[in-house]
Amino acid sequence: MGALRPVRRTLLRDTAYAAIRDAIVRGELPPGDPVRDAGLAERLGLSRAPVREALARLAEEGLVETKPQSYTRVTRLDPRAVREAAVVVRAMHELAARAAVPLLTGGDIAEMREANSRFESATRTGAVGEALQADDELHDVLVRACGNRAVAATIARHTPLIRRLEWRQFAEASALRSAELHVRLIEACAAGDADEVARVTARIWRALEDLADEPDLL
Known part of the structure; x- marks a missing residue:
């Protein structure tokens, strides 16, 4: 996760989405890795709300998976x-x-x-x-x-x-x-x-x- 950088505070949801998506695509967030909105928000220099919205979108697109009250993690390659x-x-x-x-x-x-x-x-x-x-x-x-x-x-x-x-x-x-x-x-x-x-x-x-x-x- 060290490659994630703080982002400009414009279009926060979309910017958070792009940053996390690209980290997953590049393998910087590897398959099976847990992802937590608080940790990602800190690394990106954002509040948790846009990060949560980004993770929800990534779940819809198959890049992360979530089990309520249990985990959110990067999906394995399928x-x-x-x-x-x-x-x-x-x-x-x-x-x-x-x-x-x-x-x-x-x-x-x-x-x-x-x-x-x-x-x-x-x-x-x-x-x-x-x-x-x-x-x-x-x-x-x-x-x-x-x-x-x-x-x-x-x-x-x-x-x-x-x-x-x-x-x-x-x-x-x-x-x-x-x-x-x-x-x-x-x-x-x-x-x-x-x-x-x-x-x-x-x-x-x-x-x-x-x-x-x-x-x-x-």
Whole structure:
């Protein structure tokens, strides 16, 4: 828990949520670890109320589990939950990608290229957090361009379960294959080929479904 830092006193519930979620995804709060609102509040420099609200949201999203009057703890990695989340996220990204293609601008394409360049560089240096952030930013271009808030909210809700596993299972070789697929995705976007964009998007995210079947998941 030492990596948690005090946060700015704005949007306290959302900021507490993001800080605790990211600590769980990165493994700084490991599976099975007890989490207490008082301790988290002290480390984040917040009152207990926004932390309690954040923990309730994280419980809904499957990152923490609570038994009233007994415990609140980080959930253990569950292959079925990860695969189910990956299936949903893949479907939403396919939908977003197909809808976004006719709306993309030259600036959007340039933003995707730049994000993939950062993704590949971070992968080669083993900077997992930077790689995953760049990956999110690349795909977020399409999510943002499609303009469907329900799609964006669904992706935001379920992606942390997947990213949590990626932090644990990150491998340079598979990530570099993703960088190659990103190039294909970007070129298809630039060509306005929505069918190819949807196919490549599905291939990228289906690989994360398969990651849930790795034998050392738990």
